[in-house]
Amino acid sequence: MYSRRSRFLTIMLILGLAFFYIPMIMLVIYSFNDSKLVPVWGGWSVRWYQVLFESEEVWSAVALSLKIAFINATCATILGTMAGLAMVRFGRFRGRTLFGGLLVAPLVMPEVITGLSLLVMFIALNQLFGWPGERGFTTITIAHITFSLAYVAVTIQARLTGMGETLEEAAADLGAKPFKVLTAITLPRLTPALVSGWLLAFTLSLDDLVIASFVTGPGANTLPILIFSRIRTGLRPDINALATIIILAVAICISIAAILMFRQQRADMLDQQMAAREDT
Amino acid sequence: MGAKLTETNAVSDTPWLNQDGQQPLVKIKGLTKKYGGWAAVDNIDLDIYEGELFCLLGGSGCGKSTLLRMLAGFETLNSGTITIDGVDMADVPAYERPTNMMFQSYALFPHMSVEKNIAFGLQQDRMPKSEIGDRVHEILKLVELENFKKRKPKQLSGGQRQRVALARALVKEPKLLLLDEPLAALDKKLRKQTQFELANIQDQVGVTFIVVTHDQEEAMTLATRMAVMDAGRFKQVGTPTEIYEFPNSRFVADFIGSANIFEGRVTENGADHVRVKTEIGEVFIDHGQSVNVDSKIWVALRPEKIHIVKSQDPASGPNQVSGEVDDIGYLGETSIYKVKLPSGHIVDVTAPNQTRPMNRTHRITWEDKVNISWEPSSAMLLTS
Ligand SMILES: Nc1ncnc2c1ncn2[C@@H]1O[C@H](COP(=O)(O)OP(=O)(O)OP(=O)(O)O)[C@@H](O)[C@H]1O
Ligand SMILES: [Mg+2]
Numbered sequence: 130m131y132s133r134r135s136r137f138l139t140i141m142l143i144l145g146l147a148f149f150y151i152p153m154i155m156l157v158i159y160s161f162n163d164s165k166l167v168p169v170w171g172g173w174s175v176r177w178y179q180v181l182f183e184s185e186e187v188w189s190a191v192a193l194s195l196k197i198a199f200i201n202a203t204c205a206t207i208l209g210t211m212a213g214l215a216m217v218r219f220g221r222f223r224g225r226t227l228f229g230g231l232l233v234a235p236l237v238m239p240e241v242i243t244g245l246s247l248l249v250m251f252i253a254l255n256q257l258f259g260w261p262g263e264r265g266f267t268t269i270t271i272a273h274i275t276f277s278l279a280y281v282a283v284t285i286q287a288r289l290t291g292m293g294e295t296l297e298e299a300a301a302d303l304g305a306k307p308f309k310v311l312t313a314i315t316l317p318r319l320t321p322a323l324v325s326g327w328l329l330a331f332t333l334s335l336d337d338l339v340i341a342s343f344v345t346g347p348g349a350n351t352l353p354i355l356i357f358s359r360i361r362t363g364l365r366p367d368i369n370a371l372a373t374i375i376i377l378a379v380a381i382c383i384s385i386a387a388i389l390m391f392r393q394q395r396a397d398m399l400d401q402q403m404a405a406r407e408d409t
Numbered sequence: 410m411g412a413k414l415t416e417t418n419a420v421s422d423t424p425w426l427n428q429d430g431q432q433p434l435v436k437i438k439g440l441t442k443k444y445g446g447w448a449a450v451d452n453i454d455l456d457i458y459e460g461e462l463f464c465l466l467g468g469s470g471c472g473k474s475t476l477l478r479m480l481a482g483f484e485t486l487n488s489g490t491i492t493i494d495g496v497d498m499a500d501v502p503a504y505e506r507p508t509n510m511m512f513q514s515y516a517l518f519p520h521m522s523v524e525k526n527i528a529f530g531l532q533q534d535r536m537p538k539s540e541i542g543d544r545v546h547e548i549l550k551l552v553e554l555e556n557f558k559k560r561k562p563k564q565l566s567g568g569q570r571q572r573v574a575l576a577r578a579l580v581k582e583p584k585l586l587l588l589d590e591p592l593a594a595l596d597k598k599l600r601k602q603t604q605f606e607l608a609n610i611q612d613q614v615g616v617t618f619i620v621v622t623h624d625q626e627e628a629m630t631l632a633t634r635m636a637v638m639d640a641g642r643f644k645q646v647g648t649p650t651e652i653y654e655f656p657n658s659r660f661v662a663d664f665i666g667s668a669n670i671f672e673g674r675v676t677e678n679g680a681d682h683v684r685v686k687t688e689i690g691e692v693f694i695d696h697g698q699s700v701n702v703d704s705k706i707w708v709a710l711r712p713e714k715i716h717i718v719k720s721q722d723p724a725s726g727p728n729q730v731s732g733e734v735d736d737i738g739y740l741g742e743t744s745i746y747k748v749k750l751p752s753g754h755i756v757d758v759t760a761p762n763q764t765r766p767m768n769r770t771h772r773i774t775w776e777d778k779v780n781i782s783w784e785p786s787s788a789m790l791l792t793s
Binding site for chain 2: 295296298299300301302303304305306307309313314317318
């Protein structure tokens with residue numbers, strides 16, 4: 130009975146994974162298709178990768194996306210960490226629950242709403258202060274920071290709660306002023322969470338199409354925007370190659386983040402086990 | 410007259426025993442901490458003198474850690490004042506208080522070596538590097554961990570970690586050292602050994618200790634004075650002997666050590682004796698106590714202060730009862746006899762096993778008729 134059910138579950142799992150990954154595998158395979166027409170197989174080739182590398186448009190989109198992703202990840206990590214610290218370490222200040230809710234709301238907000246509202250804000254700002262002027266790099270970066278920050282804050286918050294406050298109290302007890310406690314104890318212990326938060330924000334920014342489309346301006350194409358605009362005129366094999374490269378990049382980022390988090394969890398678990406063993 | 414005054418004002422080695430005219434190091438007044446309307450620490454007053462090793466004793470959740478954390482500055486007060494060495498601590502943050510704490514969980518910094526952990530506190534005082542090195546070396550020698558200074562806390566055993574935690578708290582030579590269940594994570598043998606070490610170290614460095622524990626044996630061994638806590642309040646404060654031999658309530662008598670407690674009425678109250686009629690018979694006490702005749706009272710008897718003899722003849726007279734052995738608990742050095750009285754009450758009696766039982770039979774065994782008795786000074790009278 131049990132083994133039959135588990136076989137059923139195994140089959141469902143395989144089906145589910147297939148559902149996710151077969152399209153991606155198809156994409157990767159077709160990126161090596163020699164034929165000019167996407168649906169027609171014309172043998173193996175890397176010519177679309179060559180086409181890609183020779184396209185100035187693609188290179189500038191890559192550069193823009195990476196630049197935005199990098200600045201976004203860095204700013205979101207700094208701000209998200211501050212928000213996480215405020216939530217977990219400042220005790221019960223007024224409006225803490227509200228602040229916590231507001232912080233995670235972007236996670237569940239439909240992207241079109243986030244994008245639209247940011248666009249409206251940028252237009253209003255521009256009319257009032259003449260800033261940010263032409264939409265593009267700056268506006269996309271700001272938009273990305275606003276939503277990646279929430280993901281980072283949640284990651285940091287979870288880690289801080291898991292760590293407990295005792296070590297920070299111990300440091301304060303030994304005479305360390307609050308800033309010293311932060312730099313000598315809290316941040317070093319947060320490092321894995323900081324790195325995985327940074328990587329998460331980086332990939333989120335690299336992936337985003339919807340919000341970027343809303344707040345971008347003429348000439349500022351991020352990679353996803355470029356891909357989307359090109360396939361509107363029909364499937365193109367060079368875009369398959371580009372997508373394959375993106376999949377690879379994202380997979381690497383996510384793996385590093387996952388490995389870091391897993392290591393941290395395992396270390397925590399080992400510590401707990403060790404402590405428990407010594408109690409008996 | 411003048412001579413007498415200077416005598417009481419002289420600084421003594423044990424100021425807590427004669428508190429007149431002595432300046433306490435720590436003065437706690439009306440201290441209260443509430444968690445959502447409910448008081449975890451409830452209106453506590455306490456003076457602690459320099460050089461004391463004061464134990465806080467009480468059941469789980471009675472507020473011991475909370476009290477300590479308030480002294481260290483981690484908890485805000487709802488009301489009351491804490492004065493340490495004459496300075497009101499109200500506006501002094503944790504990092505400026507002349508206290509150091511040894512945490513229940515040790516709270517060693519996992520990303521720093523033993524040496525760095527211990528040096529951390531001194532670095533905060535901007536002490537010169539060479540002096541820090543000397544102090545760390547010295548304290549490592551004291552806790553016998555010189556060979557472990559490069560290790561991370563994870564690579565240490567429980568006992569070693571505990572010593573690192575102690576060293577880290579001690580190295581700053583605080584006026585007041587707070588220890589939250591310092592020995593809880595150790596096994597019994599190591600714990601005994603460390604208890605004496607702790608007392609020795611305290612002797613050597615002369616720091617005032619407040620130690621939280623819920624192990625009463627530990628408290629009895631370590632303490633100059635102790636407080637028994639229950640539900641955020643102090644039930645009694647005194648030396649271990651005072652608390653054990655002169656408990657002020659049934660709670661304390663029962664919490665510290667074990668006690669047979671019987672309800673009774675005072676029948677006679679003389680200047681040098683008291684007679685009480687209890688559920689198990691007449692109890693005669695050969696010293697005066699301020700109780701009213703015919704008032705309700707409780708008599709507490711420590712099991713080790715009761716004599717037990719095998720006897721067929723029923724006992725007569727005060728402080729003597731006959732019964733039958735209902736059960737025996739053999740503990741090696743002593744045995745606990747549960748003696749059932751004709752009234753149905755059970756009295757616990759402990760007696761040392763001074764002879765070796767040959768043929769595996771004990772001197773007194775199950776269902777033996779026994780007489781139990783106690784000295785007129787042994788029974789403790791409790792009014793609450
Ligand atoms: N932050 C908090 N919020 C709400 N209640 C708390 C908090 N900290 C402690 N308490 C409560 O206050 C009471 C006293 O806690 P405390 O930690 O002082 O107990 P304790 O005497 O140290 O117990 P133990 O021997 O188990 O360590 C407990 O009932 C506990 O549940
Ligand atoms: Mg506690």
